[in-house]
Amino acid sequence: MTDERGEVVLRVVPRPSDINSNGHIFGGWVLSQMDIAGGIVAGRIARGAVATVAIEGMKFISPMLLGDLVSVYAREERRGRTSVAIRIDAVATRGGMQQQVELTQGIFTFVALDETMRPRPLPPSGS
């Protein structure tokens, strides 16, 4: 599924063990899902191994609740020589009314790696 946020790369449901003492889902849990989704898209663009080098503009917009179905969207934001920035949005589908709630957003930058784990030029886009 694709919209202005990009493609849905993951759909996940948090477990009771992912809850903090406020009854919300740990921020680290959703960050991890975002990193996984971004890594999938970046790895496809890089056609190989990538590593997360930076996260910019990370925003936790609304609390995430047990029972939320979390969709993680990803969209290429910009491409450099060895790095690609992926905009990631996490959105919850909540309750019987299928309400959509914006949870988080951020821009994750991934670097393409060679076999020595050093930066490697990205393949030309569209090739």
Ligand SMILES: CC(C)(COP(=O)(O)OP(=O)(O)OC[C@H]1O[C@@H](n2cnc3c(N)ncnc32)[C@H](O)[C@@H]1OP(=O)(O)O)[C@@H](O)C(=O)NCCC(=O)NCCS
């Ligand atoms: C990723 C890594 C190999 C990059 O090595 P480096 O020596 O910093 O590489 P460079 O300085 O040549 O930068 C490589 C690219 O990253 C970009 N970059 C580096 N730091 C950045 C930052 N803070 N924000 C955005 N982009 C950044 C550079 O602009 C460059 O992109 P470009 O070639 O498209 O212009 C190294 O930092 C590393 O191994 N980091 C740990 C990665 C990791 O363990 N991640 C978590 C688990 S996946």
